[in-house]
Every structure is written in structure tokens, then in C-alpha cells.
Amino acid sequence: VAPILLHFLYSTATPYTTLPSVLLLGPPGAGKTALTTLFERGPQDPSTVSGPIAKTHTSQVPSSIELSINSDDPATSYKTNLDEEGATAKKFLLVDTPGHPKLRAQSLVHLSSAEPTIKSSLVSDGGAKSKIKAVVFMVDAAALADGDALPATAEYLYDVLLTLQKRFHSRNGSRAPASMPVLVAANKLDLFTALPAALVKSSLEAELGRIRAARSKGLLDSGVGQDDLAAGEEGDWLGGDGSEKFSFAQMMEFDVDVDVIGGSVTGDGPGAEKWWKWIGERV
Numbered sequence: 001v002a003p004i005l006l007h008f009l010y011s012t013a014t015p016y017t018t019l020p021s022v023l024l025l026g027p028p029g030a031g032k033t034a035l036t037t038l039f040e041r042g043p044q045d046p047s048t049v050s051g052p053i054a055k056t057h058t059s060q061v062p063s064s065i066e067l068s069i070n071s072d073d074p075a076t077s078y079k080t081n082l083d084e085e086g087a088t089a090k091k092f093l094l095v096d097t098p099g100h101p102k103l104r105a106q107s108l109v110h111l112s113s114a115e116p117t118i119k120s121s122l123v124s125d126g127g128a129k130s131k132i133k134a135v136v137f138m139v140d141a142a143a144l145a146d147g148d149a150l151p152a153t154a155e156y157l158y159d160v161l162l163t164l165q166k167r168f169h170s171r172n173g174s175r176a177p178a179s180m181p182v183l184v185a186a187n188k189l190d191l192f193t194a195l196p197a198a199l200v201k202s203s204l205e206a207e208l209g210r211i212r213a214a215r216s217k218g219l220l221d222s223g224v225g226q227d228d229l230a231a232g233e234e235g236d237w238l239g240g241d242g243s244e245k246f247s248f249a250q251m252m253e254f255d256v257d258v259d260v261i262g263g264s265v266t267g268d269g270p271g272a273e274k275w276w277k278w279i280g281e282r283v
């Protein structure tokens, strides 16, 4: 219990205003809360922890936790106690957002500006905002395997990527917006029914392509001309023009760098270290 208490006291005493954040998005049930809990408890042995457990929150505001990476070596496990190791820690916030469809628009608003920021629940003084450095979009690779979850998951991801794409055109003076890395974290790979990361990637790309075609057809049906669509910086066409198939690589044109990495939070699976390293290299 003592380390938790210390951690808590320490946390509340730290000024958060300058810490960067990583935004955690994804459909309900993907494992966002589980991941947050895992990273937060990292240095402890889970079997001896008796402190409060992060619960799936139904609140309307994002909840944040403060985490530290080893700034000399981002690949250092989240389980490592950096203080004990005498390592230089770099702190950041992991901001867990409500996955409920009705609340998604609020999460996306944070991503739409040239310099995306979020007001963290940890920031107590008014007005202080944290700069968003990366987005982790978590998916349930087992639910994707049976196909039912694919359309809804892809719809959400489409909106996230389209928001980031549109953001690319919103310039702050002459400065182009900073690039935004996106990690699609294919979770629950401990389950043998789960799709491997490569299939999660190709299924999502195919479904995003279908959504793209359907949405542009909707626009054509509603009287928006081909020329308008082609001109369409502000259109809803995700990715590069003229491409028949959608691929995440097309997002590079808009400085949105998408990686798909598999892992697991619970069970006997590949674990969460690769996600941790990805995050550590970007905060």
C-alpha cells in the first residue's frame, strides 16, 4: 500500500501544466481502462496491490494518470521502478477517454486544432492544458475476428484519422501542424480467437476503404459534384486522392503516421511492452 500512497502524494504535488499527454481512444470494451491500470501499477506486483482499482469510467470527462518513462532508454519496461534504478524519468499523462459513441465528438475536438491540447482532469488550475503528442487507438482483436465489431470500430477510427487529416490543413501562421503519431493497439492477443496484428491492420484498412466509398457516394447522391470532391480539402475522403484501396500509409501525406502493434493487457499473451516502448519514443 505504501508505494501507492507515496505515488499518490507525489502525484498531487507535481505541477502538471507542462507535461505532454498521450490520448487513449477506442471503442468501449477494447481494454483502455485495463491498460491504464496496468501501466499505473507497473512497478508493483499486481498480486500484492490492494489499492483502488481503476474502473471503466462512464463519466463524461477524460481521466488521466501520470506515468514516467526512462528518458535515456524508452524501451525500459513499464514494470521498472525508475526511482530505484536511478534512471532519469520523463513524465507524461495518459488520458483515457470515454469510448461511448455519444461522447466521442468531445474526444475528437481535442485533436482538431493545429496544436492539439487537452485539459486534463489532473490539471487543477484553470486554463492549463497539456500538449497531445500521440494517439493510441485501442481495438479488441478478438471482437474484430468475428466481424461484428469491425464496422463500429472502423467508423470511430475513420473519424479520428479524418480529424487528424483535416487538421493538417489548419495552419498556425506559416507553420504546418506538428505530425501526429497514431498507434492502433490490437489488444487481447492472449485469446486464441484474436486476429493477429497483421490481420487487424488489413481488416481495418479494408473496412476504412468501404466507409470511404460509402461516404463519398453519399455525398455524390446528395448533389455534391465530382469537382467539389476532388477539390475536397475539407471533404470526407480519407487518405490520398485517386487511390482505390485505402491503406494507413496514405495518411503519411498528412503527417499522420499509423502503426499497428499487437499486445495484451491480461492473460498469457505478448503483453504491453511494445506499446509502452512506442509511447516512450514519442512523448
Ligand code: GDP
Pocket: 026, 027, 028, 029, 030, 031, 032, 033, 034, 035, 056, 057, 099, 187, 188, 189, 190, 191, 263, 264, 265, 266, 267
Ligand atoms: P474499456 O471500455 O476500453 O475501458 O475496456 P476495459 O478496460 O473495461 O476492458 C473490457 C474487458 O476486456 C474487461 O473485462 C477486461 O478485463 C478485458 N480485457 C482487457 N484487456 C484484455 C486482454 O488483453 N485480454 C483479455 N482476454 N481480456 C482483456
